[in-house]
Amino acid sequence: MTFKTHGDYATRARASFARQAMMTTLGAQIADVAPGQVRLTLPFNPDLTQQHGFMHAGAITSVLDTAAGFAAYTLMPEDAAVLTVELKSSLLRPAAGVRFHITGQVVKPGRTIIFTEATAMAEDGQGVHTEIARLSASMMVVQGRAFRG
Amino acid sequence: MTFKTHGDYATRARASFARQAMMTTLGAQIADVAPGQVRLTLPFNPDLTQQHGFMHAGAITSVLDTAAGFAAYTLMPEDAAVLTVELKSSLLRPAAGVRFHITGQVVKPGRTIIFTEATAMAEDGQGVHTEIARLSASMMVVQGRAFRG
Amino acid sequence: MTFKTHGDYATRARASFARQAMMTTLGAQIADVAPGQVRLTLPFNPDLTQQHGFMHAGAITSVLDTAAGFAAYTLMPEDAAVLTVELKSSLLRPAAGVRFHITGQVVKPGRTIIFTEATAMAEDGQGVHTEIARLSASMMVVQGRAFRG
Amino acid sequence: MTFKTHGDYATRARASFARQAMMTTLGAQIADVAPGQVRLTLPFNPDLTQQHGFMHAGAITSVLDTAAGFAAYTLMPEDAAVLTVELKSSLLRPAAGVRFHITGQVVKPGRTIIFTEATAMAEDGQGVHTEIARLSASMMVVQGRAFRG
Numbered sequence: 001m002t003f004k005t006h007g008d009y010a011t012r013a014r015a016s017f018a019r020q021a022m023m024t025t026l027g028a029q030i031a032d033v034a035p036g037q038v039r040l041t042l043p044f045n046p047d048l049t050q051q052h053g054f055m056h057a058g059a060i061t062s063v064l065d066t067a068a069g070f071a072a073y074t075l076m077p078e079d080a081a082v083l084t085v086e087l088k089s090s091l092l093r094p095a096a097g098v099r100f101h102i103t104g105q106v107v108k109p110g111r112t113i114i115f116t117e118a119t120a121m122a123e124d125g126q127g128v129h130t131e132i133a134r135l136s137a138s139m140m141v142v143q144g145r146a147f148r149g
Numbered sequence: 150m151t152f153k154t155h156g157d158y159a160t161r162a163r164a165s166f167a168r169q170a171m172m173t174t175l176g177a178q179i180a181d182v183a184p185g186q187v188r189l190t191l192p193f194n195p196d197l198t199q200q201h202g203f204m205h206a207g208a209i210t211s212v213l214d215t216a217a218g219f220a221a222y223t224l225m226p227e228d229a230a231v232l233t234v235e236l237k238s239s240l241l242r243p244a245a246g247v248r249f250h251i252t253g254q255v256v257k258p259g260r261t262i263i264f265t266e267a268t269a270m271a272e273d274g275q276g277v278h279t280e281i282a283r284l285s286a287s288m289m290v291v292q293g294r295a296f297r298g
Numbered sequence: 299m300t301f302k303t304h305g306d307y308a309t310r311a312r313a314s315f316a317r318q319a320m321m322t323t324l325g326a327q328i329a330d331v332a333p334g335q336v337r338l339t340l341p342f343n344p345d346l347t348q349q350h351g352f353m354h355a356g357a358i359t360s361v362l363d364t365a366a367g368f369a370a371y372t373l374m375p376e377d378a379a380v381l382t383v384e385l386k387s388s389l390l391r392p393a394a395g396v397r398f399h400i401t402g403q404v405v406k407p408g409r410t411i412i413f414t415e416a417t418a419m420a421e422d423g424q425g426v427h428t429e430i431a432r433l434s435a436s437m438m439v440v441q442g443r444a445f446r447g
Numbered sequence: 448m449t450f451k452t453h454g455d456y457a458t459r460a461r462a463s464f465a466r467q468a469m470m471t472t473l474g475a476q477i478a479d480v481a482p483g484q485v486r487l488t489l490p491f492n493p494d495l496t497q498q499h500g501f502m503h504a505g506a507i508t509s510v511l512d513t514a515a516g517f518a519a520y521t522l523m524p525e526d527a528a529v530l531t532v533e534l535k536s537s538l539l540r541p542a543a544g545v546r547f548h549i550t551g552q553v554v555k556p557g558r559t560i561i562f563t564e565a566t567a568m569a570e571d572g573q574g575v576h577t578e579i580a581r582l583s584a585s586m587m588v589v590q591g592r593a594f595r596g
Contacts, residue, residue, distance in 0.1 A: 016200045017200075019199075019200040020198070020199050020200050020205065021195055021196050021197065021198045021199075021205075022196070022197050022198060022199060022205035022207060022208055024196070025174070025196045025197060046170055047170050047171070047173070047174045048170065048171050048174060049169070049170045049171060050168075050169050050170075050171060051165045051166075051168040051169050051230075052230065056169065056170075056171035056211060056215075057211075057214050057233045057236070058171060058207060058208075058210055058211020058212070058214050058215065059171055059207075059211065061207055061210050061211070061214070061236070061238075062205060062206075062207020062208065062210070062211065063207070065206050065207050065210070066205075066207065081200075081201065083240070083243075084206045084240050085239070085240060085383070085411055085436055086237060086238060086239040086240065086384065086434075086436055087206070087210070087237070087238050087240075088235060088236070088237040088238075088386060088535045088583060089210075089235060089236050089237075089238075090234070090235045090554075090562055090583060090585070091232070091233050091234060091235065092554065092555040092562055093555070094232075107537075107539065107581065108539040108540070108578070112410060112438070113383055113411075113438065115537055115539055115581075117581075131555070134554065134562075134564075134583070136384075136535060136537060136581070136583050138383055138384055138436060138537070140410070140411065234532070234560055234585055235533065235583075235585055237386045237434060237535060239405075239413055239434060239436070241405065241406040241413055242406070256388075256390065256432065257390040257391070257429070261559060261587070262532055262587065264388055264390055264432075266432075280406070283405065283413075283415075283434070285386060285388060285432070285434050285533075287388070287532055287533055287585060289559070289560065314498045315498075317497075317498040318496070318497050318498050318503065319493055319494050319495065319496045319497075319503075320494070320495050320496060320497060320503035320505060320506055322494070323472070323494045323495060344468055345468050345469070345471070345472045346468065346469050346472060347467070347468045347469060348466075348467050348468075348469060349463045349464075349466040349467050349528075350528065354467065354468075354469035354509060354513075355509075355512050355531045355534070356469060356505060356506075356508055356509020356510070356512050356513065357469055357505075357509065359505055359508050359509070359512070359534070359536075360503060360504075360505020360506065360508070360509065361505070363504050363505050363508070364503075364505065379498075379499065381538070381541075382504045382538050383537070383538060384535060384536060384537040384538060385504070385508070385535070385536050385538075386533060386534070386535040386536075387508075387533060387534050387535075387536075388532070388533040389530070389531050389532060389533060389534075392530075
């Protein structure tokens with residue numbers, strides 16, 4: 001598989017991420033941007049839990065989707081925007097932990113559709129990292145519309 | 150298809166929803182609870198947007214998942230808890246609107262796995278309602294563990 | 299939702315279906331073609347079973363995918379071809395029955411991506427029809443390549 | 448991750464596979480059985496094609512599902528059966544090739560639900576192998592019913 005980036009993809013990705021108010025609300029941060037791969041971190045936050053005190057599946061899925069979307073975005077032309085067509089999230093284990101590491105990865109680039117995956121690892125505060133969720137998502141390259149990033 | 154509820158399922162569902170801090174953070178509210186069906190509302194909130202000003206796919210997916218999960222919960226025994234096994238969310242249109250109506254529905258009840266779907270409609274403030282997303286999710290009935298609801 | 303067909307979409311759909319050798323192998327037939335909707339039938343066939351004597355999830359998913367793909371195809375320009383981007387199939391019940399009726403439906407048309415769903419009903423030979431599976435799939439409109447249909 | 452097998456899991460898996468008439472119809476064969484992993488091969492067959500001459504998405508998805516299901520089965524108790532709850536198949540590239548290698552893998556074992564993935568590689572006859580599809584599926588462990596395997 002060959003990855004082709006365009007211009008300063010990392011700066012564009014970080015700037016676009018900074019415009020996602022949802023990520024600020026969740027407390028997610030970009031840890032790393034590489035060609036076809038983006039890693040985010042999300043600290044545990046009691047405001048994002050479900051009824052049993054674990055992080056809500058929707059909070060985890062939101063960062064999985066964002067990591068996957070920006071992984072796709074690193075391979076897009078400079079004037080393109082990324083939209084999620086669909087995503088599937090598998091909740092392997094309850095989302096317990098002090099911090100979560102979410103990695104999005106391009107599985108197959110494309111001119112119109114970019115196939116991506118993402119994984120979420122929970123860190124327990126003792127150095128143990130356990131996979132809690134996986135995502136499979138189709139991202140769309142959108143050009144020539146009003147929006148970018 | 151036959152739906153079987155147990156005791157005061159509606160009160161249990163509303164009490165469990167109230168314990169989902171994530172729903173408070175998103176601003177989602179229960180509008181209706183019926184056997185095998187739950188309807189939520191979510192007002193537009195700039196804190197939940199992505200980089201183009203639409204509601205983030207993760208915010209919409211979170212409420213779709215919750216609506217579907219509580220739809221399943223209305224059919225569960227009194228001592229059971231609901232866990233999402235997996236969900237697929239299809240983002241039909243950009244999530245633009247002043248308010249969103251999300252309906253979760255049981256498609257096929259079961260002792261262990263309950264199949265659900267959910268749909269999100271966007272309201273534009275002029276009375277026009279447009280479907281923006283659909284969810285398909287498998288919910289698990291969990292009994293005999295430490296948690297309920 | 300508005301559906302726009304192009305020319306003699308029904309004849310094009312039936313001709314393209316006839317070129318799907320896989321459908322002949324499975325024994326599936328087109329029962330109906332309408333704008334944004336296609337209905338197929340599949341008789342029970344012991345050659346398509348899994349280890350417990352039910353129809354294999356893959357056989358059912360194959361016809362769900364085809365019904366959904368042709369539902370999308372009825373809305374495509376005359377020189378376009380349809381490709382499945384991804385599909386999710388939920389196996390609600392074991393696929394027991396003498397005949398299966400599979401209906402594909404467009405949920406949201408689009409220039410590039412068409413969102414579809416499909417459902418499979420099993421007929422037991424006594425007139426009872428029971429839903430056994432559901433599909434959610436993204437179809438892509440492909441133009442300007444070597445293939446059509 | 449720890450994998451626990453039970454008795455002669457490989458012989459049980461091969462015997463159960465042999466009872467899947469659908470696999471005989473498709474021409475799929477077991478190449479390898481290991482704890483939590485099963486590899487199948489599928490030769491190109493014009494009877495399994497779609498309208499452009501590629502292998503039908505349903506044929507590829509059928510073997511992806513079977514590889515994933517038997518990967519889960521290798522970790523199940525001796526009296527258990529495997530059922531697919533749901534599957535998502537992503538069609539990365541057209542399924543062109545002389546032979547396909549499909550590997551199913553357990554991602555997360557469980558008492559009731561086993562999370563699996565699978566991948567399909569196409570071989571072009573010149574030694575080049577290209578990934579054409581990926582699957583994510585939830586498998587259910589079924590005990591105490593009439594069927595096994």
